[in-house]
Amino acid sequence: MAKVSELSMNQANALHLQQEVREREGELEQCYVRMEKGEPPSEEIYRGWEKMMRDETRRTTDKQTAIMAEEAMEQYTIAGGITTTAEPRPNAYIPDDESELPIPRPYGSHQPFKPHEPGSSMRHIRKPIPKPIEI
Numbered sequence: 001m002a003k004v005s006e007l008s009m010n011q012a013n014a015l016h017l018q019q020e021v022r023e024r025e026g027e028l029e030q031c032y033v034r035m036e037k038g039e040p041p042s043e044e045i046y047r048g049w050e051k052m053m054r055d056e057t058r059r060t061t062d063k064q065t066a067i068m069a070e071e072a073m074e075q076y077t078i079a080g081g082i083t084t085t086a087e088p089r090p091n092a093y094i095p096d097d098e099s100e101l102p103i104p105r106p107y108g109s110h111q112p113f114k115p116h117e118p119g120s121s122m123r124h125i126r127k128p129i130p131k132p133i134e135i
Contacts, residue, residue, distance in 0.1 A: 031041035040046035077083050094102050 027042070031045075035041055040049070073083065075088060076085060094104050
């Protein structure tokens with residue numbers, strides 16, 4: 001009796017698998033028909049393709065931003081391998097003289113002044129009203 005029930009279970013499974021094969025073959029034929037018309041094979045495949053392309057563009061933009069961030073960090077690395085967040089200031093200038101070569105010349109002790117941005121407490125200070133000069 002157990003053999004008969006096992007056989008009937010295998011027959012039901014075989015029928016189910018045959019039906020699934022027929023469905024898949026029908027889907028495949030539909031895909032071929034749509035491809036001949038110039039359409040994507042199926043909506044599911046089209047969504048998968050869009051997702052793959054979106055992921056690829058995201059990866060490339062992530063790589064580019066990582067490279068740009070690394071280059072920005074190289075800018076803030078000073079001579080001992082120490083990293084700083086201060087904006088680098090110029091320590092040399094290129095002379096404008098026609099008679100000399102355009103080789104950077106160090107400023108020395110007279111570097112240009114670069115003021116800091118005003119702090120958040122500056123909003124409490126009124127701007128001065130200049131008095132007109134009468135001649």
